[in-house]
Amino acid sequence: MNEEAPLFKKQYYPITEKLFQYLEKYKRVTKTNVFYDDLLRFQGSIVVYDQKGEDTLWLRVFYNEFDRKEIDLSLNKIYTLLHSDGDERVLKHLTVDYIDYCGFGNSKPFRVKVRNILNDNYTHFYIKKADASRIFGLELEHILSPNRINFLVYESTLIEEHIVGIPGDVFLKEHLQKCTEAEKAQIAKEFVKFNERCMIGLLGDMRSYNFVVIPTYDYDHIVYKIRAIDFDQQCYEGSFKLYKPHLFKENFQFTELVKEKLEPDSIDQYQNEERSLLVKRLADSEERLTDLLAVMKSMMLSPTLHLEQLKKETYEFTKDKNFKNAKSMGEVMEAALNFMKRNYKSN
Structure with missing residues (x-):
């Protein structure tokens, strides 16, 4: 069957005080020096193609040298918050390989690739504008499904781990x-x-x-x-x-x-x-x-x-x-x- 056409474009629902208190109680709140809106100030971009040469709908974005240094440090710190409870001793081994942006869909995410230069292992995470609908979806997935979801919120910014598959x-x-x-x-x-x-x-x-x-x-x-x-x-x-x-x-x-x-x-x-x-x-x-x-x-x-x-x-x-x-x-x-x-x- 053909799915029904939506009557409304999905809007963002901001985080309320009650939702913020819930997130605090269950350790979903963090602090970071980079916000979603900060990443929007990129200076240029190129199209990202897959191995077959097809457009992936992602753009690889670039920042001026001064901003990039500060952004990379903040993104590496976010990695430690997601994966090692903020242990910054590993920061010297981390580097940001790239930052991609996708304007397709509702969340318009940034995808960040962080690599450990000691062993070349890497992982991705996403930075998005915090939307209450999505946060409720993440929490319900964490509670109701057999899977666990790792995400953090700082004011209007949502940070999500990459789901492999x-x-x-x-x-x-x-x-x-x-x-x-x-x-x-x-x-x-x-x-x-x-x-x-x-x-x-x-x-x-x-x-x-x-x-x-x-x-x-x-x-x-x-x-x-x-x-x-x-x-x-x-x-x-x-x-x-x-x-x-x-x-x-x-x-x-x-x-x-x-x-x-x-x-x-x-x-x-x-x-x-x-x-x-x-x-x-x-x-x-x-x-x-x-x-x-x-x-x-x-x-x-x-x-x-x-x-x-x-x-x-x-x-x-x-x-x-x-x-x-x-x-x-x-x-x-x-x-x-x-x-x-x-x-x-x-x-």
Whole structure:
């Protein structure tokens, strides 16, 4: 199917005092000398092409010599905050190889590559304008999924670690045909589970380029996992369909793989398994989730038209009056999680 066209361009929702207090409580706040807006003052740029000579939609940006020295030092310090709790003893071994900028999409991120000159190991992280929607998405991913998210906030700047994996669209184009039939069946299973997490957690716009496929070698076979990498559309869309990855045309091959490799009973089994795991994760993070939902319920996170549409469609799907009575996207999210608690038992 073709996904519905958005009625509104996604706007930024600023960090409120309540959200800032939550971030402080759970050690997400830091200090840095470089802000997102500072990085926008680049002096020039060149297009970044991939190995096949195709435009990646990223620009490699350049700064004047004075600004670059200060920026590099600040970015290396950010690396230590993300990966070694601010231990600056390693700073002398770090160098910033490049800074890229992407004007495509909502977050318009900067991608930073930091390398350890002693061993040539490197990692990436991202600097973005802090948006409450994205922060809620990151936190819910941290709580509800099997993955942990490492990010920091300083005033209006968001710093995110890089999530390693093969972008879903690239995987479909370059890797899927090389998979064995058994591997394809395992990927289909993971897509079912991923679809379920996104729908229940109200994470929208999970087209193939907004998630990654992660292959891991385990003895004599490869285990595949699917993980979201874009959280801008958390609790924002009005159409319930836009929270279901299997309905996007960009994910058609994954959806077809599920139909080819899994029987209906197996699909039900994997959906129920994921729901049961979600309930267990809810129980394990009860205080944190309660705090997060309290902040979400105090904020406007989407246009009113989106809220009313989602309330109506989730009520029609569940027949749960808590969706119909919700007054905010935060209350819709709370209703979804409470529905899970009532209807599924943890393993």
